[in-house]
Amino acid sequence: MTIVYDEAAQTFHLQSRSSSYIMQLIKSKYLAHVHWGGKVRGTSPGQLLAIRRRCSFSPSTDPSDLTLSLDTLPQELPGFGGSDFRVPAYQVQLENGTTVSELVYETHRIYAGKPALDSLPSTYAMEAGEAESLEIVLCDSLIGLKAVLTYTIFRELDAVARSVRYVNESGRKMKLLRALSMGIDFPHDDFDMLQLSGTWARERHIERRPLVSGGSVIESRRGASSHSLNPFLALLSKGANEEQGEAFGFSLVYSGSFTAQVEVDPYHTTRVVMGINPFDFCWLLEPGESFQTPETVLVYSSEGLGGMSRTYHKLYRTRLCRGAYRDRSRPILLNNWEATYFDFDADKIEQIAQEGKELGAELFVLDDGWFGKRDNDKSSLGDWFVDQRKLPNGLPELVERVSRLGLQFGIWFEPEMVSPESELYRTHPDWCLHVPDRRRTEARQQLVLDYSRQDVRDYMVAAITNILQSCPITYVKWDMNRNMTEVGSALLPPERQRETAHRCILGLYEVLERLTTAFPYVLFESCSGGGGRFDPGMLYYMPQTWTSDNTDAVERLKIQYGTSIVYPISAMGAHVSAVPNHQVHRTTPIEMRGHVAMSGNFGYELNPALLTEAEKAIVKQQISLYKDMRYLIQSGEFYRLRSPFQGNDTAWMFVMEDGSEALVAYYQVLSEPNAPLKKLRLNGLNPDQDYLVYDADRPEDGEELFGGDELMRVGLKLPVWKGDFRSRLYRLRRVNS
Numbered sequence: 001m002t003i004v005y006d007e008a009a010q011t012f013h014l015q016s017r018s019s020s021y022i023m024q025l026i027k028s029k030y031l032a033h034v035h036w037g038g039k040v041r042g043t044s045p046g047q048l049l050a051i052r053r054r055c056s057f058s059p060s061t062d063p064s065d066l067t068l069s070l071d072t073l074p075q076e077l078p079g080f081g082g083s084d085f086r087v088p089a090y091q092v093q094l095e096n097g098t099t100v101s102e103l104v105y106e107t108h109r110i111y112a113g114k115p116a117l118d119s120l121p122s123t124y125a126m127e128a129g130e131a132e133s134l135e136i137v138l139c140d141s142l143i144g145l146k147a148v149l150t151y152t153i154f155r156e157l158d159a160v161a162r163s164v165r166y167v168n169e170s171g172r173k174m175k176l177l178r179a180l181s182m183g184i185d186f187p188h189d190d191f192d193m194l195q196l197s198g199t200w201a202r203e204r205h206i207e208r209r210p211l212v213s214g215g216s217v218i219e220s221r222r223g224a225s226s227h228s229l230n231p232f233l234a235l236l237s238k239g240a241n242e243e244q245g246e247a248f249g250f251s252l253v254y255s256g257s258f259t260a261q262v263e264v265d266p267y268h269t270t271r272v273v274m275g276i277n278p279f280d281f282c283w284l285l286e287p288g289e290s291f292q293t294p295e296t297v298l299v300y301s302s303e304g305l306g307g308m309s310r311t312y313h314k315l316y317r318t319r320l321c322r323g324a325y326r327d328r329s330r331p332i333l334l335n336n337w338e339a340t341y342f343d344f345d346a347d348k349i350e351q352i353a354q355e356g357k358e359l360g361a362e363l364f365v366l367d368d369g370w371f372g373k374r375d376n377d378k379s380s381l382g383d384w385f386v387d388q389r390k391l392p393n394g395l396p397e398l399v400e401r402v403s404r405l406g407l408q409f410g411i412w413f414e415p416e417m418v419s420p421e422s423e424l425y426r427t428h429p430d431w432c433l434h435v436p437d438r439r440r441t442e443a444r445q446q447l448v449l450d451y452s453r454q455d456v457r458d459y460m461v462a463a464i465t466n467i468l469q470s471c472p473i474t475y476v477k478w479d480m481n482r483n484m485t486e487v488g489s490a491l492l493p494p495e496r497q498r499e500t501a502h503r504c505i506l507g508l509y510e511v512l513e514r515l516t517t518a519f520p521y522v523l524f525e526s527c528s529g530g531g532g533r534f535d536p537g538m539l540y541y542m543p544q545t546w547t548s549d550n551t552d553a554v555e556r557l558k559i560q561y562g563t564s565i566v567y568p569i570s571a572m573g574a575h576v577s578a579v580p581n582h583q584v585h586r587t588t589p590i591e592m593r594g595h596v597a598m599s600g601n602f603g604y605e606l607n608p609a610l611l612t613e614a615e616k617a618i619v620k621q622q623i624s625l626y627k628d629m630r631y632l633i634q635s636g637e638f639y640r641l642r643s644p645f646q647g648n649d650t651a652w653m654f655v656m657e658d659g660s661e662a663l664v665a666y667y668q669v670l671s672e673p674n675a676p677l678k679k680l681r682l683n684g685l686n687p688d689q690d691y692l693v694y695d696a697d698r699p700e701d702g703e704e705l706f707g708g709d710e711l712m713r714v715g716l717k718l719p720v721w722k723g724d725f726r727s728r729l730y731r732l733r734r735v736n737s
Contacts, residue, residue, distance in 0.1 A: 003133075011046055017158060020037070022042070051068065061083050089180040093177050094174055114152045125152075126319070131153065145174065147164055160298045161297050164293045175284055177278060181295065195218050206562045208236070212264065230534065231252035232251045234248060234250070242640055246301065250272060252297075254276065283498075299315075336366060353401075372385065378421060412476075432448060432450060433487055451508050453491055477546070531559070534547065545572070550581075557596060575597055576605070636662075641664075670725075681715040
């Protein structure tokens with residue numbers, strides 16, 4: 001069994017392949033956290049928790065037992081207002097204005113499989129035997145509040161999925177002021193904290209720092225998971241690196257405003273809470289109503305950051321992403337955005353598509369500017385009908401012309417926004433988020449549609465359905481280019497206005513569920529000014545995300561490296577664009593641009609007609625090579641070898657799960673005078689097997705035979721280059737089995 005309840009010790013023991021998660025009921029009431037980490041047999045789980053009496057400033061919960069204080073007890077769902085002064089996971093306000101509650105154990109059940117969450121994305125089990133779930137019901141009978149804690153343990157992955165459903169079982173209204181998805185307390189603070197931070201065009205850079213007393217918070221108040229901070233953090237044992245040490249990962253399956261807080265108390269214990277950001281949040285629970293929190297996915301690794309990442313990669317790639325493209329190789333695309341921006345017609349698009357086809361592309365994507373009267377970014381969002389000035393014969397005729405070339409056709413939408421200069425806004429000015437008598441703040445000359453409204457959601461589903469049914473479209477790029485301001489809804493009553501932001505996210509999920517169900521053959525890619533909403537919630541509906549608007553090869557090393565801490569390579573859109581790069585104006589060789597973009601879902605975002613003949617030959621070779629390797633890249637195990645945050649070079653590799661094949665990517669940013677000789681230690685190979693190693697771009701140069709042990713423990717000799725921005729791909733094939 002994966003989950004065992006010891007009635008005598010009143011412990012719950014969740015076991016996966018190599019980890020244990022243990023909880024215990026104290027005095028049959030309080031749900032305490034005992035252990036999460038390396039797997040234990042559970043010989044004496046009831047003896048593992050240590051508590052002691054503290055001073056009167058940590059008041060005793062039970063007068064007959066002065067060692068018991070909620071202020072020092074490690075808990076699974078801590079509240080506030082009784083005797084715990086640390087950061088709470090939930091807070092409720094009653095009609096009398098008070099906010100004190102205390103949840104205690106009522107019952108539990110254990111069952112095979114994993115439940116879906118109401119109206120929210122979540123991980124899943126394909127078969128009941130893959131996972132086992134535990135529901136623990138906590139109740140405050142005095143006020144009629146119930147919390148149903150759900151834990152799912154995946155048998156073969158060291159991951160625990162957690163969520164909470166809060167239920168009002170009283171006869172009166174109550175407000176949830178804070179409804180986080182989880183809490184967990186560690187017995188020490190000997191950790192470093194790792195987070196993914198950045199901004200537009202500089203997403204998910206790695207930051208690591210030691211824990212200190214007090215709180216460390218990462219959060220978004222933008223109505224989206226944001227470019228600035230990703231809904232993820234990790235606690236790392238001191239000295240943990242890619243290959244060794246303990247890593248504890250926390251990832252929130254949600255696309256709106258979030259909070260993740262780590263608090264170290266005076267006794268050097270560490271509390272982590274995570275969930276919907278309580279800032280400007282309140283949810284009214286009528287009698288009998290419930291509120292479901294998003295899911296958090298907790299991953300443990302005793303093999304450092306690399307082990308943690310590979311668990312997230314496999315879980316999210318195979319048990320979070322869904323649909324026809326979950327396990328299918330993704331097409332190599334050509335996007336016209338940086339080639340034309342808004343200035344195009346059918347002939348120009350066909351010519352670009354023709355050039356792309358000759359180079360080997362499989363999918364052409366028509367980006368922004370095909371609808372309404374969209375000659376710039378100042379108008380027409382919401383008017384999802386074809387601009388007859390640019391495409392006088394309509395979209396079907398253009399799609400037919402591109403399809404004749406042997407290419408699939410994709411198209412860009414930005415369905416969550418409306419331009420003040422649009423027919424939709426003139427007809428329905430109340431359909432955007434707004435507050436009466438306040439200005440409507442614009443960003444990129446657009447406002448945010450109120451997806452908490454059913455009429456707005458129905459309109460958008462109908463508008464997009466009309467386009468997707470009009471011609472054979474196989475790919476949709478779903479963009480979102482600003483965050484929420486003036487967060488109010490014309491249809492919600494005053495007591496529910498602070499529900500608006502979360503209701504908008506639920507509305508978005510409803511729209512995506514309806515569209516992806518209606519068009520299962522369409523590959524949807526999420527985008528938010530690049531990676532502004534790269535989160536697990538979006539991956540549930542769209543199996544890949546445009547990683548960043550910044551396509552500079554040097555900057556992408558950091559962006560893609562940081563993104564890989566949590567997210568699988570199959571989720572990352574990565575394209576080659578023209579130089580000088582449009583974001584940083586750097587000129588890098590097409591070889592390096594291609595090698596970086598190949599470490600993701602590969603494509604091009606340029607005008608092929610402007611390439612030299614020599615560059616076209618390189619592009620053809622890159623596309624041919626990627627087609628041969630993409631299954632390995634998109635589905636193989638990923639190992640980070642050298643960090644762009646720590647030096648002048650970067651390296652990573654992909655390994656087939658059976659170890660039969662591998663690809664190593666090595667990048668050097670700047671040339672060094674009189675540089676030292678360097679070797680690169682590989683990872684993930686079978687030390688007892690031999691491998692042929694050769695240059696992926698120049699296999700005719702010959703191959704060398706190495707033992708897997710030599711490659712991992714001694715290393716691969718690296719080239720000595722003159723000139724900046726150099727890179728190489730090495731292919732490895734196992735020669736014995």
